[in-house]
Amino acid sequence: MKKLSFLSxxxxxxxxxxxxxxxxxxxxxxxxxxxxxxxxxxxxxxxxEFKGIAIDAMDAIADExxxxxxxxxxxFPSLIPALAAEKIDxxxxxxxxxxxxxxxxxxxxxxxxxxxxxLVPEDSDLNVFTAVCCGARVGVQxxxxxxxxxxxxxxxxxxxDVELAKYDNYVTAVDDMAIGRISSxxxxxxxxxxxxxxxxxxxxxxxxxxxxxxxxxxxKGDPQEILGDLNQGILSIYEAGIWGEIIExxxxxxxxxxxxxxxxxxxxxxxxxxxGLPELGNE
Amino acid sequence: MNIYDVLIxxxxxxxxxxxxxxxLLAALLLIGFVLGMAICLIQLYGPKSRLVQWPLKAxxxxxxxxxxxxxxxxxxxxxxxxxxxxxxxxxxxxxxxRSAAYQSQIFRSAFQSVPAGQMMAAxxxxxxxLSAIRHxxxxxxxxxxxxxxxxxxxxxxxxxxxxxxIGVVELTRQAHYIITSTQGNVLTVxxxxxxxxxxxxxxGNSLLYAFERKLAVPGFEK
Numbered sequence: 001m002k003k004l005s006f007l008s009x010x011x012x013x014x015x016x017x018x019x020x021x022x023x024x025x026x027x028x029x030x031x032x033x034x035x036x037x038x039x040x041x042x043x044x045x046x047x048x049e050f051k052g053i054a055i056d057a058m059d060a061i062a063d064e065x066x067x068x069x070x071x072x073x074x075x076f077p078s079l080i081p082a083l084a085a086e087k088i089d090x091x092x093x094x095x096x097x098x099x100x101x102x103x104x105x106x107x108x109x110x111x112x113x114x115x116x117x118x119l120v121p122e123d124s125d126l127n128v129f130t131a132v133c134c135g136a137r138v139g140v141q142x143x144x145x146x147x148x149x150x151x152x153x154x155x156x157x158x159x160x161d162v163e164l165a166k167y168d169n170y171v172t173a174v175d176d177m178a179i180g181r182i183s184s185x186x187x188x189x190x191x192x193x194x195x196x197x198x199x200x201x202x203x204x205x206x207x208x209x210x211x212x213x214x215x216x217x218x219x220k221g222d223p224q225e226i227l228g229d230l231n232q233g234i235l236s237i238y239e240a241g242i243w244g245e246i247i248e249x250x251x252x253x254x255x256x257x258x259x260x261x262x263x264x265x266x267x268x269x270x271x272x273x274x275x276g277l278p279e280l281g282n283e
Numbered sequence: 284m285n286i287y288d289v290l291i292x293x294x295x296x297x298x299x300x301x302x303x304x305x306x307l308l309a310a311l312l313l314i315g316f317v318l319g320m321a322i323c324l325i326q327l328y329g330p331k332s333r334l335v336q337w338p339l340k341a342x343x344x345x346x347x348x349x350x351x352x353x354x355x356x357x358x359x360x361x362x363x364x365x366x367x368x369x370x371x372x373x374x375x376x377x378x379x380x381r382s383a384a385y386q387s388q389i390f391r392s393a394f395q396s397v398p399a400g401q402m403m404a405a406x407x408x409x410x411x412x413l414s415a416i417r418h419x420x421x422x423x424x425x426x427x428x429x430x431x432x433x434x435x436x437x438x439x440x441x442x443x444x445x446x447x448x449i450g451v452v453e454l455t456r457q458a459h460y461i462i463t464s465t466q467g468n469v470l471t472v473x474x475x476x477x478x479x480x481x482x483x484x485x486x487g488n489s490l491l492y493a494f495e496r497k498l499a500v501p502g503f504e505k
Binding site: 034039040047048051074075078082085087169174194195198 | 292293295296299356359360370447448449450452456459460462463464465466467469
């Protein structure tokens with residue numbers, strides 16, 4: 001008995017110490033890529049494997065640039081703090097470029113552009129105006145760009161009476177709408193199309209054209225000096241057609257926006273010369 | 284593929300998540316036990332000096348008074364400036380240190396339930412303080428502690444589900460994967476997960492009850 005408990009204690013100890021300390025003797029060219037793996041089609045887990053546009057594209061970029069990557073899943077609200085604290089090296093998910101975020105992290109060139117849609121139940125007769133007014137409860141993901149946009153343009157700056165319900169992720173928001181706790185969900189058009197393709201009883205009541213760029217991100221100041229590699233990688237998988245194939249696989253029928261897309265002036269890494277692509281950038 | 288097929292296919296991953304939860308639980312209870320016992324013994328039998336007692340009291344109050352989710356963030360992001368701790372390590376540390384605060388009070392009341400006269404009698408017989416604690420007080424207190432300790436065990440099992448906020452892929456996070464990759468099915472998936480937590484909880488509790496009955500102090504049986 002004593003032997004057994006000693007043995008199990010030894011097993012436990014080694015199991016703990018194995019994952020407790022991050023080996024400092026890590027190979028130079030290996031990076032931890034933080035993803036929010038409950039955000040299809042960008043990143044999710046199916047049958048125990050990471051899948052999604054950001055996952056496949058990141059793999060292709062790493063191949064191109066010749067470095068190793070390892071994915072680390074984290075809930076979305078923890079990802080940007082983790083990148084800012086350098087717990088992860090790269091953030092790859094459907095990450096929207098915003099001015100506030102650009103003060104804490106550095107963005108690669110945009111690789112996608114989204115607009116937001118107002119999602120309502122299939123049998124609803126709400127339209128884009130009636131869905132977002134008159135005391136409605138509207139669902140968003142906490143910490144998302146949709147929440148920021150709604151707060152900036154509706155909740156804090158107009159007389160429109162809307163209450164935001166913030167969720168951990170969009171799937172629970174859509175579920176809550178099915179129960180009737182909220183009347184609509186503001187979500188990006190890529191995800192919205194996913195829910196409709198998956199046969200969920202929802203429809204788009206209307207679109208909000210915000211032309212939000214999506215990009216990868218690294219810690220502020222690019223301490224690993226990988227921003228250039230990532231920028232070149234994004235452009236080269238786009239030009240080689242790999243990007244198009246990945247998009248076709250996950251969101252069939254959608255034409256990907258051209259890369260590089262619109263680069264907002266408020267992002268400092270979009271000033272000329274852009275890392276790795278010196279001919280690009282805002283003057 | 285309907286949700287039941289997905290659940291059957293992905294069940295091994297739920298079990299893997301359950302395994303992570305169990306290792307986390309075992310590690311945090313172990314840290315909590317060792318540290319909690321030390322705190323309790325010093326509080327009861329250590330020097331009465333404020334210099335010793337005050338920091339222990341502060342520690343215990345702070346860890347019992349702050350939500351674990353905030354502790355998880357503090358340990359994961361806060362320590363990273365000094366020490367590159369993994370999410371799993373941060374979870375073990377934050378939850379283990381908090382469990383120590385709770386366990387110290389469980390042990391303290393168990394020791395206090397042993398009549399103080401026994402300590403005096405042991406000292407009068409010429410036993411040193413340490414050997415009186417070891418041979419007279421501890422064996423009785425430990426038995427009294429099993430019951431209340433079961434509560435700590437049960438609540439910590441459930442709290443391991445919070446570790447996902449800093450990126451520990453335990454049972455709840457594995458459930459999230461299934462929910463989001465199938466675009467829904469919150470109720471079905473969480474029902475299965477609830478069942479797994481429940482089974483683990485009951486199994487642990489039955490074991491502890493059996494232990495408690497077997498080791499009950501004569502005269503204190505239920």
